[in-house]
Amino acid sequence: MIKNCKIIIFDCDGVMFDTADVNRMYYNKLLLHFKMPEMTDQQFAYAHMQTADESMAYLFPDKEMLKAAQAFRKSLNYADYTPFMEIEPFLKPLLKALRPFYKTAIATNRSDTMPRVMKEFGLQQYFDMVVTALDVKNPKPHPEELLKILSHFNLNPEQALYIGDSKADELAAKAAKVLFAAYNNVNLDADFHIKSLKEIKDILNITGKL
Template sequence: MRSGHEDIRVVAFDCDGVMFDSMQANMGYYNSILEHFGKPLMTPEQFDHAHMHTANEALANLFPDPDALKAALEFRKKMSYWPFIKDMKIEPGLKSLLKKIRPKYGTAIATNRSDTMQGILVEHGLEEFFDLVVTALDVKNPKPHPDLLIKIVEHFGIKPYQAIYIGDSVLDEMAAKAAGITLVAYNNIELSSDYHITNLKELEEMLTP
């Protein structure tokens, strides 16, 4: 935050691991696809990859054979994520935080999720709290590329230093650095950032002193 919090005009959030604990939902979703094709359930390494990447990238990692991947991608198109949304646990204090920082700050989401993001917001009553939602469907290159965050900067007509990005993965760190945006590292001490928080109350205190 180049010269203090007074510069910040936009607060952008990653979804998984920041806005929601989505571990159970994502594990169930990908395991259902694996089970359909008679494959073993996800390993911890495969889950870590899926947590950070797009659905198509996650499936490419789970189905390395091109023909199997094509079948998995076709199956996913017909499969609804709705049954798994109920397993997504909203991060404590998220709604309270959004209510307190708006309208002083613009709010946005930058996520490698694709066609599931809107349904998640609707299900949890969050759609009214975000001025912009940018998913992997909206850019050519998702994280770790900066495209998602650049789109947010352009939408609000701001300079990169006037935004912060709340993220929990190395892909978030890489995207923020490439976009010139300050990363606020969430529950991950391994990320390189001047700002580390472990809960959203700390972010609220940072933005509303």
């Protein structure tokens, strides 16, 4: 159980949503458009943790092709992909349980797609702050996203719990000195390991069912 916690911070991909299939579909469309092979597991693992710009630069190392690929990416409508995103079953019930007692925020390496995701799934009302890669100079694994949230609410690191699923999340949490709950990834060094957001209720000692 955590004492003196004031804010719960969520990563997006892999925590709030299962986006593995969507992200693979999205980047494969870009690669195939330029007659390149579909993503390897190594490429996918990288893209899952990094910003869109970093992922694109990794997938398209040729500068001219990267420029063309970025232009094509911006022509895509991400709304076509949101129906394939799977929301974590206990996300909204957990958020409803948290809201009377805690601030809630998102720290994600997503960029221009985040507003669309928030709107499509009706999540705006559940979060006090959303920080994306566009809002900082240094995205995760740098701690700037988390530190920006702490600063906004005038909180100390020990008053925050961050829920993430990747090495980038682990490193950001450690650097920001916030408590870290690893979602469905036993390979991460974390204060807590969970397989469902339902387990956050027990960590925070929230009574009642979700």
